[in-house]
Amino acid sequence: MSASKWAYNLSLFREYLGNYIKTRLTYRADFWVEVLSDLLFSAMNLVFIFVVFGHTPSLAGWSEAEVVFVYGYFMIPFGVFGTFFNLWNFSERYIVKGEMDRVLTRPAHSLVQIMLENVDPASLIGSLVGLAIMGSAWATLGLPFDWYDPLALLAMVIGSVLIYAGLYTALAAISFYSDAPTGIVPLMFNIQNYGRYPIQIYNKGIRFLLTWVLPFAFVGVYPASFFLDRHGDLEMSLLTPAVGVVVFAFGLFVWNRGVKRYRGAGS
Amino acid sequence: MTSAYFDLIRIRFLMMLAYRVNYYSGIIIYAINIGAYYFTWKAIYGNAQTLAGFTVDQMTTYVAVSWMARAFYFNNLDREIANDIRDGSVAVQMTRPYNYLLVKMMQGFGEGLFRLTLFMFPGMVVVSLIFPVELPTDPLRWVLFFVMIWFSFLINSQLNILTGLFAFFVENNEGLMRMKRVAVDLLSGVVIPVAFFPFWARTVLEWTPFPAITYLPSSVFTGRMAGAEAWQALLVQAVWFAVLIVPILVMWRASRRRLFVQGG
Numbered sequence: 001m002s003a004s005k006w007a008y009n010l011s012l013f014r015e016y017l018g019n020y021i022k023t024r025l026t027y028r029a030d031f032w033v034e035v036l037s038d039l040l041f042s043a044m045n046l047v048f049i050f051v052v053f054g055h056t057p058s059l060a061g062w063s064e065a066e067v068v069f070v071y072g073y074f075m076i077p078f079g080v081f082g083t084f085f086n087l088w089n090f091s092e093r094y095i096v097k098g099e100m101d102r103v104l105t106r107p108a109h110s111l112v113q114i115m116l117e118n119v120d121p122a123s124l125i126g127s128l129v130g131l132a133i134m135g136s137a138w139a140t141l142g143l144p145f146d147w148y149d150p151l152a153l154l155a156m157v158i159g160s161v162l163i164y165a166g167l168y169t170a171l172a173a174i175s176f177y178s179d180a181p182t183g184i185v186p187l188m189f190n191i192q193n194y195g196r197y198p199i200q201i202y203n204k205g206i207r208f209l210l211t212w213v214l215p216f217a218f219v220g221v222y223p224a225s226f227f228l229d230r231h232g233d234l235e236m237s238l239l240t241p242a243v244g245v246v247v248f249a250f251g252l253f254v255w256n257r258g259v260k261r262y263r264g265a266g267s
Numbered sequence: 268m269t270s271a272y273f274d275l276i277r278i279r280f281l282m283m284l285a286y287r288v289n290y291y292s293g294i295i296i297y298a299i300n301i302g303a304y305y306f307t308w309k310a311i312y313g314n315a316q317t318l319a320g321f322t323v324d325q326m327t328t329y330v331a332v333s334w335m336a337r338a339f340y341f342n343n344l345d346r347e348i349a350n351d352i353r354d355g356s357v358a359v360q361m362t363r364p365y366n367y368l369l370v371k372m373m374q375g376f377g378e379g380l381f382r383l384t385l386f387m388f389p390g391m392v393v394v395s396l397i398f399p400v401e402l403p404t405d406p407l408r409w410v411l412f413f414v415m416i417w418f419s420f421l422i423n424s425q426l427n428i429l430t431g432l433f434a435f436f437v438e439n440n441e442g443l444m445r446m447k448r449v450a451v452d453l454l455s456g457v458v459i460p461v462a463f464f465p466f467w468a469r470t471v472l473e474w475t476p477f478p479a480i481t482y483l484p485s486s487v488f489t490g491r492m493a494g495a496e497a498w499q500a501l502l503v504q505a506v507w508f509a510v511l512i513v514p515i516l517v518m519w520r521a522s523r524r525r526l527f528v529q530g531g
Binding site: 059186 | 319443445458459463
């Protein structure tokens with residue numbers, strides 16, 4: 001994309017965000033309930049970690065603070081992803097109800113429009129909570145803080161967000177090829193469960209799947225271990241941004257091909 | 268009249284058959300979840316023989332049977348009711364000569380029956396081939412287990428109905444429904460058996476209906492509760508079923524008085 005195109009999309013983003021805030025202010029209570037229910041989901045996973053470590057000192061060599069650290073890291077890209085790729089009801093809203101036709105008549109890229117129409121900044125609060133959790137685990141573990149750590153974190157988070165974005169874009173694009181793939185999104189939602197815990201606890205097959213096929217391990221344990229010196233899996237963690245770019249390019253490719261094939265729901 | 272309710276079960280059963288993609292992906296989802304928790308628990312045990320009174324094999328069985336039971340009792344009645352209320356179709360349904368809540372219950376049962384026969388039974392066979400699951404040999408335990416997951420279905424559906432009916436009182440109960448789902452998964456014992464919680468949390472949980480949904484039937488199935496204790500667990504479920512009828516009736520009455528169809 002050229003510079004002017006970026007500026008154009010950015011101005012669109014401002015407009016959509018303005019609209020979002022206006023609609024949200026009419027249902028103020030909903031906003032907080034949504035934030036709370038998002039956080040509750042993370043709270044459940046954290047409670048799981050705490051309860052489990054009440055019974056064991058380590059999980060495949062990982063201490064409680066380390067597992068919490070990984071989870072805190074995971075929450076950051078997950079929140080950013082949730083803000084911009086709120087595509088859960090894509091098939092229902094855009095294909096079945098035919099809103100895709102409206103999107104395609106406009107000049108901006110279809111994916112950008114759909115991202116912006118569904119933008120959900122409430123999810124970002126989850127990222128902030130994740131950052132706080134990671135920070136406190138950082139202190140508990142007494143990890144050193146190097147000048148490049150914030151930069152590395154930024155690069156890792158961008159890589160992780162791109163992985164999520166690419167996978168879900170490809171997934172949403174399946175709606176262009178087949179009708180009613182309603183079961184696939186919950187499927188992915190469940191697979192990502194694997195990426196949050198140290199990958200060492202799984203067998204070889206699952207490890208391979210999470211690293212090279214559906215690279216959810218790059219959304220949690222690999223990038224986080226960059227900062228955990230003891231588990232330093234340097235090569236894998238440095239791969240995160242690259243894997244992100246590859247996966248997102250793949251997602252975009254599937255999407256663009258799908259849009260070309262799209263003929264409308266026809267009614 | 269009764270035959271009308273039976274037909275509702277049948278129709279929902281057939282409807283589930285029609286959505287085959289959901290069926291296949293559902294099987295994979297449950298396999299994934301059982302697998303994820305199996306490996307996680309194996310790592311948690313490490314070299315330990317028993318934790319919170321569970322042996323490793325009991326834990327594996329517990330995880331498998333809990334997810335399978337969840338396949339049976341799980342339904343989206345809360346969402347269906349909330350949608351009926353939001354789009355106003357509940358008003359039409361109320362004029363019909365049947366009990367709206369019973370209709371929902373029957374539809375949920377049709378769904379549960381579908382998953383029980385086409386999902387839980389084959390799933391259990393597959394799971395016991397892959398993972399070291401110990402099935403009970405005592406036929407009475409099997410019978411008791413199936414009676415108990417019937418109550419799990421009733422209690423979980425009651426909670427769903429309560430959550431769904433909230434849509435009468437607030438304009439959007441999406442957040443509430445999501446919270447309920449998380450609460451049921453965490454507190455009922457699917458994710459962590461109640462015995463693993465610290466003492467104070469267990470004491471609190473004993474006064475909620477959640478453990479009756481998963482923890483009690485799965486404990487009976489794995490043999491952690493036997494004899495008098497097992498019958499007592501069944502009694503606890505029956506009591507919760509009876510107790511939960513009260514708030515449902517109260518809410519149902521109150522909501523009919525303040526029916527307010529948005530848009531419409």
